[in-house]
Amino acid sequence: MKFEKGLSTATLLSNEVKCKQVALLERYILLNNLKSVLESLRGQVAGKYKDEIEESVSMVDILAVQLSKTENELLQQKTEVTRIATSLKLASEDARRIVDEERTNARMEIENARAVVQRVQKVLKEKENSSQRIRKQLQPT
Numbered sequence: 001m002k003f004e005k006g007l008s009t010a011t012l013l014s015n016e017v018k019c020k021q022v023a024l025l026e027r028y029i030l031l032n033n034l035k036s037v038l039e040s041l042r043g044q045v046a047g048k049y050k051d052e053i054e055e056s057v058s059m060v061d062i063l064a065v066q067l068s069k070t071e072n073e074l075l076q077q078k079t080e081v082t083r084i085a086t087s088l089k090l091a092s093e094d095a096r097r098i099v100d101e102e103r104t105n106a107r108m109e110i111e112n113a114r115a116v117v118q119r120v121q122k123v124l125k126e127k128e129n130s131s132q133r134i135r136k137q138l139q140p141t
Contacts (some may be wrong), residue, residue: 007037011085013081014072014082014085017064017077018078020073020074021074021078024070024071026066027067031060031064031067034060035057035060035061035064038056038057039057042057134140
């Protein structure tokens with residue numbers, strides 16, 4: 001069904017979002033490690049190198065902010081994918097329920113139609129038998 005296909009797609013998107021979250025977490029850990037290394041180096045160097053270390057720490061801070069923004073966007077995507085998956089799941093369940101109800105109604109209508117046909121056949125047979133009896137009675141012996 002189309003709903004199940006959509007649900008499958010939503011599940012794939014959800015898995016993709018999870019992979020991106022793991023990658024972001026790994027980047028965040030790497031940035032923290034890099035910042036720690038740079039800050040420990042800051043106290044050990046002087047002059048030109050100290051300025052370069054300061055600039056590197058600033059760049060790591062900027063990357064951390066960008067990473068936070070990306071993380072927020074990813075969280076929004078995850079929320080949206082979850083919402084879509086839930087909607088598709090509910091729609092799929094509703095569609096199944098409606099199909100089952102319609103199938104049940106159709107079966108009942110078929111059974112009712114069969115019963116009507118049987119009654120009509122019975123009445124016709126009774127009329128035929130009655131007509132044959134009347135003909136026999138009317139025929140001269």
